[in-house]
Amino acid sequence: MFGKGSLSLLEEYGGDSSDEEVPGPRVSVKRTYDSDSSYPSKRRLPVPSQFSNKNENDYVDDPLLHEGRVRSFAHERGNWPSYICIPFEAHMGLQNFLLAIKKIVPEYIELKQCNDFHISLTKTVILRYIWITPFVQSVQEYIKCFNKFMIVFGNAKVYCNEEKTRTFIGIEIKSGYDSLLKIVENLNHSLSEYKLPPFYEDPSFHMSIAWCLGDRQSELNDCLPEINSILETLKEIHNDDNWYIFVEYLLGKIGNKQFQFHLR
Structure with a gap:
């Protein structure tokens, strides 16, 4: 890695x-x-x-091997890139939305679909191998008191990573913010035990659905009114699709391993 x-x-x-x-x-x-x-x-x-x-x-990182993406941190043997999220399974309405927005953005912007859909609850952090088991146990201990809850999606929004190497189109969270914020606060306690960075101070919870290289916030923000108009139309057409998540568990992705943290 x-x-x-x-x-x-x-x-x-x-x-x-x-x-x-x-x-x-x-x-x-x-x-x-x-x-x-x-x-x-x-x-x-x-x-x-x-x-x-x-x-x-x-280890020499070659962005050409992963669609031009640049690592946020150097690869080191024994380090496991890790994050905790809420997963989402794509449906027909979301797939049609992705096809539509690719026709709206300028042709010179190569928009790509995200590999997996999720709502991030931590930054991507580095875990040493010997930390994995105690970290998983710590997370489970911190979130076991939370009840299952509902998340509803709102409008599309443009985001850019901290390094300004990639720009994203995401769908922000319309309701469920308070529950997410309380979970993040508890996850931050678990991260602090290993001196790992907390989540963003004033988080904008969202699900990224597409991305492009570089800082393209200006161009994509110009397209947002039309993108959101299409999103509202698709929500009406595909009203049987779930534009929400009933959160029953959190998903931890640690290297090539996955862990489920169930809510009560």
């Missing part, structure tokens, strides 16, 4: 020097000695250039 230093594959070690013959086939037992040493010389195969300056912790 790693190879080891290469060792020489061939090394000739010497013994006593002798020109005497031994029984059986004639075999030379001569060894080459350094002129200024009583030890045999060591002849090593050259180390391939791709390994000669390689460190096992070296």
